[in-house]
Amino acid sequence: MTRTAGSAGRTGVPMSPPESLADPPRKLARFSPVERFAHRSTAVLVLVLIATGFSLFYQPLALIVGRRPIVEAIHVVAGFLLPVPTFIALLSAEFRADLGHLNRFAPDDWEWLRRRDRRRSSLAVHKFNAGQKLAAACFGAAGVVLFGTGLLLLFPDQLSLSDGVRQGATVVHDATTLALVALLAGHARLAMRHPEARAAMRTGVMDAEYARREYAAWAASEEKE
Amino acid sequence: MTGPDNPDSRPATGTPVGRRVFLGLVALGAAGVAAGGPLSRGFNSLHATVAAHDRTGLSGLIPGGGWRYYTVSNGYPAVDAAAYRLSVKGLVNKPLTLSLADIKALPRTSLVRDFQCVTGWRVPDVHWSGVRLSDVLAAAEVDPSAGAVQFKSFDGVYTECLTMSQAMRSDVLVADTMESAPVTRNHGGPVRMLVAPMYGYKSCKWLSTIRVVPKVIPGYWEHFGYDEDGWVGRSNGRTDEPT
Numbered sequence: 001m002t003r004t005a006g007s008a009g010r011t012g013v014p015m016s017p018p019e020s021l022a023d024p025p026r027k028l029a030r031f032s033p034v035e036r037f038a039h040r041s042t043a044v045l046v047l048v049l050i051a052t053g054f055s056l057f058y059q060p061l062a063l064i065v066g067r068r069p070i071v072e073a074i075h076v077v078a079g080f081l082l083p084v085p086t087f088i089a090l091l092s093a094e095f096r097a098d099l100g101h102l103n104r105f106a107p108d109d110w111e112w113l114r115r116r117d118r119r120r121s122s123l124a125v126h127k128f129n130a131g132q133k134l135a136a137a138c139f140g141a142a143g144v145v146l147f148g149t150g151l152l153l154l155f156p157d158q159l160s161l162s163d164g165v166r167q168g169a170t171v172v173h174d175a176t177t178l179a180l181v182a183l184l185a186g187h188a189r190l191a192m193r194h195p196e197a198r199a200a201m202r203t204g205v206m207d208a209e210y211a212r213r214e215y216a217a218w219a220a221s222e223e224k225e
Numbered sequence: 226m227t228g229p230d231n232p233d234s235r236p237a238t239g240t241p242v243g244r245r246v247f248l249g250l251v252a253l254g255a256a257g258v259a260a261g262g263p264l265s266r267g268f269n270s271l272h273a274t275v276a277a278h279d280r281t282g283l284s285g286l287i288p289g290g291g292w293r294y295y296t297v298s299n300g301y302p303a304v305d306a307a308a309y310r311l312s313v314k315g316l317v318n319k320p321l322t323l324s325l326a327d328i329k330a331l332p333r334t335s336l337v338r339d340f341q342c343v344t345g346w347r348v349p350d351v352h353w354s355g356v357r358l359s360d361v362l363a364a365a366e367v368d369p370s371a372g373a374v375q376f377k378s379f380d381g382v383y384t385e386c387l388t389m390s391q392a393m394r395s396d397v398l399v400a401d402t403m404e405s406a407p408v409t410r411n412h413g414g415p416v417r418m419l420v421a422p423m424y425g426y427k428s429c430k431w432l433s434t435i436r437v438v439p440k441v442i443p444g445y446w447e448h449f450g451y452d453e454d455g456w457v458g459r460s461n462g463r464t465d466e467p468t
Contacts, residue, residue, distance in 0.1 A: 058286060059294050059411060066300030104239030137243045141250030149258060156344075157450075163463055167345045168261025171268050172254050178286065 027205035028222045030127075035098065036204055038089035045085075046184070048078045049146075053177060079150050082143060101127045102136045109133065124217040135183065142180040149173040265345075292348055294411050297445060298380040301410055302431050309415050311399070315375075315437035318366035325415060328401055331356040331364065336396060336421055339468045341457045343424040343446075347465070353419050355400035359393045361435065373441040376418055379433035385444035386453070387420065387427070396421035399432070421468055423455040 031039075052075035055065040065071060089095040108123045109130035115121060118129075128136075152161060152169035161169070191198050197214075200206035211219035257264055272291055276284040284291075294301070306325055313321040321327075334357045340348045358374070367389075374392040376385045391397070398419040401408060408414030413430020420427040426446045447453050452460040458467045 057293075059292075062294060063301055063411065066296065066298075068296055068299075099243075103241050103243035105242040106239045109239075109242075133243050134246060137246035138250065141247045141254070144247075144251050145254035149254070152258065157462075162261075163345060163465065164261035165258060166261065167265040168258040170345060171261070171265050172257040175257070175268075176254060 026208040026223075028208050028211050028219060029204065030200045030206040030211075031098075031204045032092060032094040033204065034089050034092040035095050036201060038085040038095070039201055041085035042082065045078050045082050046180075049075060049082065050177070050181065052078065057174065076150075076154060079147065082147060086143075098127065102133045105130065105133065119214070125215050126221075127215060127218045129215070135187065138183055139180075142176055142183065145176045146173060146180070149176070291346075292412075293342065293344075293346055296380065298382045302378075302380045303410050304379060304415065304431075306407070306415050311416055311432060312434045313361060313365045313437075314434065316368040316371040316439065317362075317437050318368065319364070321361075321365050323361075325401060328356055328399065328416065332360050334360075334395075334398060336398060336419070338396070338419075338421045339466075341424055341465050341468050343426055343451060343455070343461050343463065352404050353398055353400045353421075354402035354405075355398040355416075355419070357395060358397045358399055358418075358435075359395070361399055362392065362437070365437070367437055370439060371437045372439050373437075375434075375436045375438050375442050376429035376432060376444075377434040377436065378413075378429050378431045380431050383429055383431075383445045384442070385418070385427055385429040386438075386441045386447075388441055388454075391420075391454075394422070399435075420455075422457060424451075424457055424461065426451060427455045 052071050055061050055071050056068065056075065062068075106124065106126075108125070111121075112118045112123050112125065112130040113134075115123075149169045149172050152159065152165070153173060156166050156169075194214075196207045196210035208219060208223070211222070269291075272284060276291060309325055311321075311323040311328065313323065333354060335352070335354045337350055337352050340351045362374070372389055374387050374389065376387075378384070387397070398421070399416060400419040401414075401416050403409070403412055403414075408417055413428075413432070416432045417430045418428045418432055429444075441453060443453060454460055456467075457463075458465045
C-alpha cells in the first residue's frame, strides 16, 4: 500500500498526518508494561511448574533428577506465586479492558472459527481474534483448576478430604496438566509463526502493517487517533 | 491505545463467551474432583490398556494409573547386585550377612496382591517372590526378648518397623522378584520388603538391614503422623479395600 499524502487507506478513511516513504512504519500501542510483565512472569512460573511437575510425576525424568523434597518445594512455591502477576495486572485499566475484549464474541467471531479461509476473508477482527479469545478462557480455567487441585493435593488431611476427592484431585490435576501442555504447544507454535505478535508482547507495540492484516478493525480504530 | 475514550474498546456488545467457557471448564474440573473414585478407576483401566501395548514408556505420562515411585532421599539408590548384602542383626543368636544367592537358597514364597499406597493409588494383582520374613528370622534364631523388627534402607534415610507378631505373618516377604523379574531400582531393588496387608509405606525399599529390637521404633513416615499399624482399609483414616 502506497503512503502518499491524501490517499485513502484500506478502510477508505483519508490517512492523516500525511506519510512519506521516508517515514518508518507506524507502530500501534497494544500491550501496557504491566500486561507484558504479567505475561512474562506467568510464563516463567508455568515453565518452572511444568519442569518440576514432570520431574515428580514422569518416572524416567524422576530417576535422573531425583531430589524429590527440593523439587516439590520449588513446585509448591511456584504454584502459590502463579496467580500473583495476574492479580497485579488486574489493578491496571488496560488489562481489565483487554479482559473485556477477550470475553465478548461478535457474530463474526463464530464465522472466524468456522471458516478455513478466515485470514483471507473480510471478517471484522478487533483487538483479539476468536481463537485467542477461546485460548485465553482455556488458559485461565486451566490455571484455576490446577491451583485448586494443587491445594487439595497439598493439604489433604487438613482439609479432611475423602479418599474419592483426593483421587479425583490427583486425576484432574494430572489430566489438566496434559491439556495445558497441549494448549501451550499450540501457543508456542503460533508464536513462532507470527514474529510480529511476539514483538508486540515483547515491546508493547505492534507493526501497523501486520495489525491491518490480522486485526483490521482494531488497527483502523487505533489509526483514527 | 484502546482506552475508555476509544469506541472500539467499549466491550458492551457481544455475548460473554469467554466468561462462559472459563466458568464451564472450571466447573468441569470441580466435577472431576467430586467424581474422584469412578474417574480414577476409568483412567486406571485406560492406562492399563495403553501400557499393555506401549513399548515407549510414554504411557507413564497418562494420569491415574499404575505405579508412582517415591524416594525420600536425593535420588533412587543403586547397588551392584553382586556386591549386595542383607544384614540380619540385633537380638538374634546367629547374625547373618546374606548375598542375593544366599537369599535365593532360603525357602521361596510367592504372593499375588494389590499394592495400595496411602496417598490413594493402587496397582492390582502384583506378583511378588522372595523369602518369608519369618523364614529369615528363623535362620537367624530370634532371641525371646525380641518384640519388634526394624528395617533400614541403603538410601541412608528410610526406616520402618513391625511388631514381632506382624513380622511373623505369612504375607510379609523379603522380596527379590517382582513380576517374574528381579526387583528394579525404581521399585526398591535388588531386595525390598513387601508387607502385603499394609499400606506401601510400611514396605521398606532398597533394604540393607533387618534389625531385631526389644520394641517398636517409629519409622520415617510415622514421624509425619502416619499410623504405625498401617493396615489397608483400617488405618490412616482411610477405607480402602484390603489388599
